[in-house]
Amino acid sequence: MSKLVLKTDFPDLKLVNRGKVRDIYDLGEHLLIVTSDRISAFDVIMNEAIPYKGFVLTQISRFWFEKMTDIIPNHIIAMDVDEFPASTHKYRAELEGRSMLVKKAKPLPVECIVRGYVSGSGWKDYKKTGAICGIALPSGLVESQQLPEPIFTPSTKAELGEHDENIDFAQTVKLVGEKLAAQVRDTTIAIYDRARQVADAKGIIIADTKFEFGIRDGELIWIDEALTPDSSRFWPKDLYRPGGPQPSFDKQFLRDYLETLDWNKQAPAPALPEEIVRKTGEKYLEALKRLTGMEPPR
DSSP states (O other): OOOOOSOOOOTTSEEEEEOSSEEEEEOSSEEEEEEOSOOEETTEEOSSOOTTHHHHHHHHHHHHHHHTTTTOOBSEEEOSGGGSOGGGGGGHHHHTTTEEEEEOOEEOSEEEEEEEEOOHHHHHHHHHHSEETTEEOOTTOOTTOEEEEEEEOOEEOOOTTSOOOBOOHHHHHHHHOHHHHHHHHHHHHHHHHHHHHHHHHTTEEEEEEEEEEEEETTEEEEESOOSOTTTEEEEEGGGOOSSSOOOOSSTHHHHHHHHTSSOOSOSSOOOOOHHHHHHHHHHHHHHHHHHHOOOOOO
């Protein structure tokens, strides 16, 4: 499991998508999702692999998917290679701990983002307009301050290399219809409320996170990943000080480093120093350990 996986190449399986982090194979009735050790920042994929990242994202997703089944069903069928189709077993070394067999679904064309704190692009929007995604907020908030209640701030789904764009609820209704827009908003906030309580007890603040949902057999299901350091801002509760950026257990550390460079945030990505790669991996592992108690396999 210590093997780094920047990308997979399974010649006799049908690769249907290679995203920023995940390689997806079509196995006929189901999909095989393999989470690599790739990392992206500002929608650009870095050249270096982050140790254990694919394992961390997969195991944290499993942890959260299992905790939310009474709120919404998810796409997971199996996460043990022994339960995957026989055609995949020869690739066990690359699959173990970082892959899941999932149901097929039609993804919704929106990223479902929920914010409990004002940070990131939300902070930039708030400074300009006093609102985030059209939701007016109290005046006088400072960076990283907790919001009075969580807000649903969806965005478009950009193609690889493009940037997602924040949209308001009315635009979400145009994309998916009024009933489904309300359902994903309410589900997004319900998952976040529960996750925030669980994480708080383990010393982590989940400042914001994003979900993807899909439709299968006419039913809304939760797909992709679940409350990982790639899709969320995780802050150590004991170091939380509103009024500026926060230390984090996610890729904000990498973004902060990249902001110090003379780089235009376009491909090609700059080379990452070994120390930045190592420290980024350590932050992901710390999130895994705090949330789930798991240690990485050696």
